[in-house]
Amino acid sequence: MELNVNLGKDSYRILIERGLLKRAAKEIREIYQGKKIAVISDDSVYAFYGESLLEQLKEYWECSAVILPHGEASKSIDVLPGVYAQLLEAGISRSDLIVALGGGVVGDLAGFAAATYLRGIPFVQIPTSLLAQVDSSVGGKVAVDLKEGKNLVGAFYQPKKVLIDPDVLKTLPERYIHDGMGEVIKYGCIKDAELFALLRRAGSFDGLADHLTEVITRCVDIKRQVVEEDQFDTGERMLLNFGHTLAHAVEQRFAYERESHGEAVAIGMYQITRISEELGLTREGTAGEIRKILESYGLPVSCGVHLSELKEAMKRDKKNFKNSLRLILLKEIGESIIYPSDLSFFEDERMV
Template sequence: MKLTVNLGKDSYPIYIENNILSQAGNYIRKMYHGKRIMIISDDNVFPLYGDTLIRTLDSDYECHHLVLPHGEATKDFQTLPTVYKAMLEAKISRSDLVIALGGGVIGDLAGFAASSYLRGVRLVQIPTSLLAQVDSSVGGKVAVDLPEGKNLVGAFYQPSLVLIDPLVLNTLKERFINDGMGEVIKYGCIKDADLFSTLESHSSFEDLKEELPAIITRCVDIKRMVVENDQFDTGERMLLNFGHTLAHTIEQHFHYQRESHGEAVAIGMYQITRIAEEKGLTPKGTADRIQQVLKTYGLPLECGLTLGTLTEAIALDKKNLNGNLNVILLHEIGDSYIKATDIQFFAETARLV
């Protein structure tokens, strides 16, 4: 399956196909005619797939690689000098290529390094987690974290190519399949009631697995359309942040050591929908449907913190502009909207979420 993100000079193809990783060189040779490639990966992914990728490339290119520790803690501003040093030592120039081989952490970190090194080096995303395949590898948002919050240093930098191989998900641990399902459920909530109903009609991820390539394709296609309409996140693209206002603050509160991103998004979607129902902004019963589908795919509903504990971090969130906060709510499942509000939306300081 081929999809194309149409952004004028920044347009790029996305290929979704079983076993595409072993054929990656064929796709890369069509779009890149330089000399050197820097592969950035982590210590979980590279031992599994690094050799496969290099074998498809090394007859035509001088391949270098950097393997970083896995986990959100790596996506830190302080990691960037390590990445830049490796690129300098490999003599990567502006005419060369960076490949991000990994999940969302590697995709974001390598993407930001590519965007900023020598003012921009071409980038290929090869996502190996469900979350990265359905969401973070597409759309050009790249970033690193600061101690004060998630993704606070970043850029919009589109890849030249995205290669998605659903079969690599077979090596993921159950927790990180569940993690990715948080973002899949998000797409059903904000844009596709039929997708949400499909998720509701299955009893587990294993039950859903046969339909996974089609589900990944549907999520990517939704993101493609949204990004084409709003590349720089000033309007419709904000809908992709459903659940994220709470999610990012939960992740940051626990120093990225407890809830994964998809788990935090799950909590955020459910809890913000509960609040919206109480305020008459979302129909009653919506949160219950979200609750049931989150349980089906092994995702949490709460983190045990009060809203008051999280409000300081919410105030620093990128979506909080000049004291105005845009939160994403649901008219109903499959139909989302942007609600302009402020920090008082979360003013019930004693409420547990």
Template sequence: MELKVNLDKNSYPIYIESGILEKAEQYITQVFRGKRIMIISDDHVFPLYGQKLIQALPSFACSHLVLPHGETTKSFKTLPLIYTAMLENQITRSDLVIALGGGVIGDLAGFAASSFLRGVKLVQIPTSLLAQVDSSVGGKVAVDLPQGKNLVGAFYHPKLVLIDPDVLDTLPERYITDGMGEVIKYGCIRDAALFETLNSRHSFEDLKDQLSSIIYRCVDIKRAVVENDQFDTGERMLLNFGHTLAHTIEQYYHYERESHGEAVAIGMYQITRLSEKAGLSVPGEAERIRSVLNTYGLPFQCGLPVSDLTDAIKLDKKNLDNHLNVVLLHSIGDSYVYPTNLDFFKTAGMI
């Protein structure tokens, strides 16, 4: 399966194919003419797929950097380690960085590539479900600050995205669950039929025969949205459904309790519950979301009073001139951006 993100000079192809990791050179040579590649990965992914990727790139001089797994690695203080490794391996602007990993590695390696020497070519090879359906596409790269998630970042598009569904077979169950939070999001914001497909199954195992097509559908939705709003000033905000609360929950627990997908799940349910209460969504949609979250083992509440999250919500990137844009649903598959302020959350109580 092939898609193309059409952004003029920033356009790039996305390939989705079982076993594509072993054919990486065939695709990379279409977008890269240099000789030196640096692979950035983590200590979960590299032992599984690092050497396989290096062996699949025999025409290139490959170096690698292996970082600790987990959201806490996506920190500003990690960047000097990456820059030092790039310098030691003599990476120049004519070379290539490959992000081999989940969303943390994709964001972190992408930001390092965007900023080192003012830009080194980037290829994304996502190895988690969340990264395959969402974070590897769209060109958002970032690091976290103690005050909040993704507060330092850039728009920096890859030259190529290679998605191999086979690598998901080695993912721990929680990482599959994590990714399903973002899959469900796409059904909520743009595709009622996808939502019903997810809702009609009893577990992730029931989806496996459709996994490539589900990944394709999620990526295609994101492709279309990004093409219409590359720099996140309008329609692209819809991709952040559930994220206003999700990022604050993650940050509150120092990225050590809820995973990103789990926090998004909570955010989607809770924001829809609030919007129904305010008459801004069709009644019953929150319970439909809660039902599908239960099917895939995702949470719908975190047990915090919303007052504990207010300071972090103020730092949300959609908070502009004290006006907060939240993403709501008219109904499943039909989302919109609703301008409001922090008062929107006053009736939330515990979330």
């Protein structure tokens, strides 16, 4: 399956195909004829796929690897100087290429490094987690975390190509399959009631086995359309942040060490829908539908803290503008809206 992201000079192709990683070098040759490639990965993903990818690439290019510790802690502004130093040591110039091989942490950090190193060099995304395949590898949002919050330093920087191989998900730990399903369910909630129904019928990730490439493609196609409409996240693209205002606050509250991103998004989607339903903004029963599907895919719906504990982080949310929060709510499954509000939307004493 091939999708094209049409952004003028920043347009690129997304390929979604089982076994695609085995011919990654051939696909990269179509868009890059330079001399050197630096692969940025983490120790976990590299152990599975790094050497075989470098073996392919070395047929055509001089190659080096930057290997980070796995986990959210690597997506930190403090890690970047070390990455830049290794790129310099490898002699990577503005005419060379970075390949991001990994999940959302690697893709975000490698993309930000590409956007800022030597004022910008091209990069390719090869996402290896479900979350990265359906969401973070597409659209050009790249960022690192500060201790004060998630993704607070970033850029819009589109890749030259995205190569998605569903077969690599076979090596993912079960928790990170669940993690990715948080974002998959999000797409059904905000834009695709039929996708939501398919997920509900399947009932588990194993139940999706025969539909996995289709599900990934539907999620990516929704994101592609939204990004083409609103590349810089000023309107329609904000719908992709459903659940994220609470999610980022939950992640920061526990120093990125307890809930994964997809787990936090699951909590955020259910809890904000529960509130909006009580306020009469969402069709009755919607929160219950979301809770059932999240639980069937092994995702949490609560984190056991009061909203007052999360509000400081929400003040720094990127959607907080002039003390107004642009919240993403559902009218019903498959239909989402941008709802201007403020922190008073979240009652201090409510437990989430």
